[in-house]
Amino acid sequence: MKLGGNGNQLIATTSIPTKCVHCAVRARALFQGIPPDQLEWTQQYRENQYRAPARARLFSEGQQHPYVYTLYSGWVLLSNSLSDGRTQILRFALPGDFLGFQANATSPMSSSAYAITESMLCAFPKADLQRMMTESSGLAARMATLAARDMAQLQQVLLSTGQKNAREKLASLLLELYVRVRALGNLVPGSDEHSIVFPLSQEMLSQSLGLSVETVNRTLRGLREDQILEIRSKRLYMLDQNKAMAIAEIDINSIAEQALL
Amino acid sequence: MKLGGNGNQLIATTSIPTKCVHCAVRARALFQGIPPDQLEWTQQYRENQYRAPARARLFSEGQQHPYVYTLYSGWVLLSNSLSDGRTQILRFALPGDFLGFQANATSPMSSSAYAITESMLCAFPKADLQRMMTESSGLAARMATLAARDMAQLQQVLLSTGQKNAREKLASLLLELYVRVRALGNLVPGSDEHSIVFPLSQEMLSQSLGLSVETVNRTLRGLREDQILEIRSKRLYMLDQNKAMAIAEIDINSIAEQALL
DNA sequence: CGCCTTCTTGAGATGACTCAATGGTGGTGG
DNA sequence: CCACCACCATTGAGTCATCTCAAGAAGGCG
Secondary structure, X not given: OXXXXXXXXOOOOOOEOOOOOOHHHXXXXXXXXXXXXXXXXXXXXXXXXXXXXXXXXXXXXXXXXXXXXXXXXXXXXXXXXXXOOOEEEEEEEOOOOEEOOOOOOOOOOOOEEXXXXXXXXXXXXXXXXXXXXXXXXXXXXXXXXXXXXXXXXXXXXXXXXXXXXXXHHHXXXXXXXXXXXXXXXXXXXXXXXXEEEOOOOHHHHHHHHOOOHHHHHHHHHHHHHOOXXXXXXXXXXXXXXXXXXXXXXXXXXXXXXXXXX | OOOOOOOEOOOOOOOEOOOOOOHHHHHHHHHOOOOHHHHHHHHHOOOEEEEEOOOEEEEOOOOOOOEEXXXXXXXXXXXXXXXXXXXXXXXXXXXXXXXXXXXXXXXXXXXXXXXXXXXXXXXXXXXXXHHHHHHXXXXXXXXXXXXXXXXXXXXXXXXXHHHOOHHHHHXXXXXXXXXXXXXXXXXXXXXXXXEEEOOOOHHHHHHHHOOOHHHHHHHHHHHHHOOOEEEEOOEEEEOOHHHHHHHHOOOHHHHHHHHOO
């Protein structure tokens, strides 16, 4: 499957009644910290739960899309592409993340979203979100917080992409994802003492880091041989976290903290 | 001057009474689109105008800083650094831009800010901003909009940094800045038919694009020889905008639009 | 006028890329 | 249960874009 290509353009939508089951995630994503009395009226707004199968495209760069999403479960990637197919993955979204929010609700999406694993999402009409933001300063402030958080994360990614070499980039990304997944605890199942479930292909890693697939492969081999990190059968093993941190130079505390915002 | 180094750590502060003179910029930056009756109480909050000389450091990555800023005039850069000095410039701020907003008001700054030219800024205590956001959904929504705008811009930068070659990167950055400056009209003085005032050194360009200074220099020569773009005596000349757009593959309409948000 | 920063150019080194081919693995259907 | 297929991972060899090191030229400022 070409990530930069067309893929499955349609969102597989199994519409389910309004009630959201993953309350923990929902609270965290959109309504965290907002007083209950400000939340009641959210019931009058339409929101729907969707199931996106692995490899589904949620929305595409340049196209109109009327919804924003809260990710309940699964991994989703956001990307931008150039006309010749070169694709940059901007971020990997994990449960609790908010997708599709833009400065201007009516303009086309600035990036594409693609479900890496089967995912559950809660869709919210942008028009409603906009109205709700004018009514609740709590919700508007929440959106600002989430945007600022994603911003900080993206800045770290830019530092990696612009300044680090292949080994540093890879260690940064893998350590970041490892920390985020662990910070989310049981929202992302399958973690154990020193490893997490890890559904990303080497192609995705390469498109996230601005490297070729071959370089990713060779660099992963290096990290494995040095007993630092290993990816095996869709799991990421943290073999030596101290060494990984020394190479990556990222602040795992603030990453963990931000994952929980 | 080493950009990654320590430089002038102190902000030169010429405190001026509350009244802001650059009303056009102020409205655009923080309070645009917010009804006047929601704005009256802003008067009770402290805000001060500052003058930062060229090369002043406004705040530093990793340190506490109690203010956010609206940039009135001048160019400011935001950057992140690695421990060995490698520095990535994250964005160039122009008049109307908002600096220093973070998800968590109490955590240390996630990046450094540095005045490229002499700049005027309006400082706002973070604590006040936070209080104001809970009181005014308009202001909170405005913050969300600004954060989303910066986000979209940063995503384009990441696409450049990760996927484009030196020539494409340089064309993208120069064209973007050219369009943003022109979109701001008289807020950034000195533009004429086909050129703008351009205070960035080649070192800054290199740190923004993840290239070496030498490569920037050679690539600039190429663009000059091909009659596409030229930097000469602190001005950027747009010699062939169509060619520049073809190389850069950026959407100048949305850039201009976002510059005015 | 002299100093310091910034720009410019050359030559050689190298990290990462490309092209090409092989090997593994998981899912599907006979 | 096995054979096949598609996708993904792996490895080698050669190339190239960009980096590094080194030196000199050009500007701006006190």
